[in-house]
Amino acid sequence: MEIVGVIPARFASTRLPGKPLLSDTGRPLIAHVVEAARRARSLERILVATDDPRIAQAVRDHGGEAVMTRADHPTGTDRVAEVATALTNARIIVNLQGDEPEIQGATIDRLVELLASDPEAPMATLAAPITDPAIHRDPSCVKVVFDARGRALYFSRAPIPFQRDPGGREPGATLGWLHLGIYAYRRDFLLSLARLPQSPLESAEKLEQLRVLEAGFPIALAVVDEPSIGVDTPLDYDRFVARYRAGLSRP
Secondary structure (H helix, E strand, O other), X not given: OEEEEEEEEOOOOOOOOOHHHOOOOOOOHHHHHHHHHHOOOOOOEEXXXXXXXXXXXXXXXOOOOEEEOOOOOOOHHHHHHHHHOOOOOEEEEEEOOOOOOOOOHHHHHHHHHXXXXXXXXXXXXXXEEXXXXXXXXXXXXXXXXEOOOOEEEEEEOOOOOOOOOHHHOOXXXXXXXXXXXXXEEEHHHHHHHHHOOOOHHHHHHOOOHHHHHHOOOOEEEXXXXXXXXXXXXXXXXXXXXXXXXXXXXXX
């Protein structure tokens, strides 16, 4: 039974249209993501799931494997679930972000290990400590709180936990936990999750992982030292290109 990494990628992006095909490094961004994923020892197969033939062709031109999907998926998870229906030999599906060309293989391996070691959890994800108050307040940065067993309690765009006595904390102390948008699913659970309707909390926060918690399923969570650097804006991409050219890009 395989462990498969699936990278959902679409051409449309509000802040950076055509992001997967940006090629200032000499290769499209999506090819960098595939290369980074290949550094994970745990993944036996890596697929790019897209509804755009230009992205599919770019992946194939650089030695990757692409699968065409429907264009009407509301979330990346739904796109990954469509691909998973055909992956009958898969045991675990890892949903990788299509805009993180510097994700470390060890981070992916940590996630797979987490799910494999927790038979009661149908899915797993990761978090990193927040020490910057601006990140803790930023609604584009998703926060998570979790219990002593490492199970997610809640995800929010709001600053959770609320620091009622911020003056009592030392400078540089952890303020909360930044959720990293990478998931590992048991295949059967992923297929059932895609059939669940959007939940009220998911609709309010626009966070699809809340659908899982509202339905009563546990999400295993582990902490890594720091997040990978995503590419969301033109400035993010320019900085990635500069790091790549300087030899500082570090999957």
